[in-house]
Amino acid sequence: MIIGVPKETRSGETRVGLTPDAIKKLTKKGYQVCVEHLCGANSGFLDVEYQSAGAKMGDAQAVFGSEVIVKLHKPVSHQIAWMKKGTLLISMIEPFEDDGTISLLAQAQIEAIGMELIPRISRAQSMDVLSSQAGIAGYRAVIEAASYYGRFFPLMMTSAGSSKAAQVMVLGAGVAGLQAIATAKRLGAQVEAYDVRSEVKEQIQSLGAKFVELNVGEEGAGKGGYAKELSEEAKRRQQLALTERLKKCDIVISTANIPGRKAPVLITEEAVKGMRAGSVIVDLAAGQGGNCPLSQADQVVVKNGVTLIGWTNYAAFMPADASSFYANNCIAILDLVIQVQDSQAQDKKLSLNLDLKDEIIAASLVTYQGNIRLKKV
Numbered sequence: 001m002i003i004g005v006p007k008e009t010r011s012g013e014t015r016v017g018l019t020p021d022a023i024k025k026l027t028k029k030g031y032q033v034c035v036e037h038l039c040g041a042n043s044g045f046l047d048v049e050y051q052s053a054g055a056k057m058g059d060a061q062a063v064f065g066s067e068v069i070v071k072l073h074k075p076v077s078h079q080i081a082w083m084k085k086g087t088l089l090i091s092m093i094e095p096f097e098d099d100g101t102i103s104l105l106a107q108a109q110i111e112a113i114g115m116e117l118i119p120r121i122s123r124a125q126s127m128d129v130l131s132s133q134a135g136i137a138g139y140r141a142v143i144e145a146a147s148y149y150g151r152f153f154p155l156m157m158t159s160a161g162s163s164k165a166a167q168v169m170v171l172g173a174g175v176a177g178l179q180a181i182a183t184a185k186r187l188g189a190q191v192e193a194y195d196v197r198s199e200v201k202e203q204i205q206s207l208g209a210k211f212v213e214l215n216v217g218e219e220g221a222g223k224g225g226y227a228k229e230l231s232e233e234a235k236r237r238q239q240l241a242l243t244e245r246l247k248k249c250d251i252v253i254s255t256a257n258i259p260g261r262k263a264p265v266l267i268t269e270e271a272v273k274g275m276r277a278g279s280v281i282v283d284l285a286a287g288q289g290g291n292c293p294l295s296q297a298d299q300v301v302v303k304n305g306v307t308l309i310g311w312t313n314y315a316a317f318m319p320a321d322a323s324s325f326y327a328n329n330c331i332a333i334l335d336l337v338i339q340v341q342d343s344q345a346q347d348k349k350l351s352l353n354l355d356l357k358d359e360i361i362a363a364s365l366v367t368y369q370g371n372i373r374l375k376k377v
C-alpha cells in the first residue's frame, strides 16, 4: 500500500503531513511512501532525509495518485481530480467551512477522514490533532508575548536594578490555555487563569496558577467537555468583571472558543483602554472573530499602547515539532483503519478496513462510498 505525502500549498503553512521519522515507522509496518519533492523543506526536513527513511520522491500528481494521502489541509479541487476512486484521505477537513470540498470528495468517491472530528475520548488520545496542535499554540503564544513585551517575565534582581515578575492572565483553560499557563510559569511570570467551565479550577491550580472566579451568574460547561454560549446578561457581566481585572495584567493570553461558533468577546475595547501601555494581548481566537474585537487576524496591531497579536497558525511557527506530532496522530489513525494480514511476513498485506461501528471511525469519516456522512452542526 502506497502512502502519498504532498507538499502543503496553503499560504503560510510550513508543516508537512509525515516526517522522515514517521516514514521509518511506516515502512517497517509494510507501507511504501511517495513524497513530493521539497514537501518538508519549510519544516526543516530535507528530501535526502525522506529518501534515507525509505520514501520515493514524486511530483504532485504522482503523489496524489497514491492509495492513501496524508496531508495537513484538505485538498483543493485540482488535487481531488488527481485522486483515484477509493483513496483514503487523512487530513484536516474544516467541518464548519462549507466551501464545496466535501461534496467534491464524495463525488470523487474518496474515503476522507477529518482529523478535527476525532472524538476527544481516551482511546483516541494518540490521534487527537486538536490537542497536539493546540498545545503547541499555547506554548508559542507565550513565546510571542514575551518577544513583544518590553520587560522581563521573571522577577529580576541585578546590580543595575530590579524588575517585577510579569502578571499573566490566561483566558480559557482548554488544551492551549493550560499549556500557556505552564509555559508562562516556566518563564517565571505570576500567572492567573479564568475559564467559564469551573471544572478546570483544579487543573489550573495544579500548574501553580491562581484560578480567577468571576460571578457571571451561570455555569458555562456545555456538551462533551466544551463550553456553551453564555446568555447576553452573563456575557455583559463577564466583560465588566474582566475589564477591572485586566487593569492589573501585563500579558493576556486569550484562548476562549466554542466549536463551530464565533469566538466569545471577553476583552472589550474599554478593557484594552484600561490596560497599561506596554501590555501585550495574544488573541488565539483571532481567526474565529477574536476574543477582543480590536485584534486582527494574522496581524500585530497597537491600540492605546497595548500590542494585540492575532496570528492564526501558531503551529506553523514550530513546524518541525508540529509536523512530528501531526504525523504521529496520523500513524495512530492508520493503525486503526488499515488491516495487516500476516504481520510476520516480509511482504505484509495491507488493506483498508473502515469499520463504521467503531466510535472513532464513525465520528471522523466524512465521506464514504460516494456519500457525505458529516452531520450539519
Ligand SMILES: NC(=O)c1ccc[n+]([C@@H]2O[C@H](COP(=O)([O-])OP(=O)(O)OC[C@H]3O[C@@H](n4cnc5c(N)ncnc54)[C@H](O)[C@@H]3O)[C@@H](O)[C@H]2O)c1
Residues within 6 Å of the ligand: 119, 120, 121, 122, 124, 125, 128, 130, 131, 134, 171, 172, 173, 174, 175, 176, 177, 194, 195, 196, 197, 220, 224, 225, 226, 227, 228, 230, 255, 256, 257, 258, 259, 264, 266
Ligand atoms: N482525550 C480527551 O479526553 C481530551 C483531549 C483533549 C481535550 N479534552 C477536553 O476537551 C475540552 C475542550 O478543550 P479545547 O482545548 O479544545 O477547548 P476549546 O478550544 O474549544 O476552548 C478553549 C477554552 O475556552 C473556554 N471558553 C469558552 N468560552 C469561554 C468564555 N466565554 N469565557 C471563558 N472561557 C471560555 C472553554 O471552556 C475551553 O476551556 C476540554 O474539556 C478538554 O479537557 C479531552
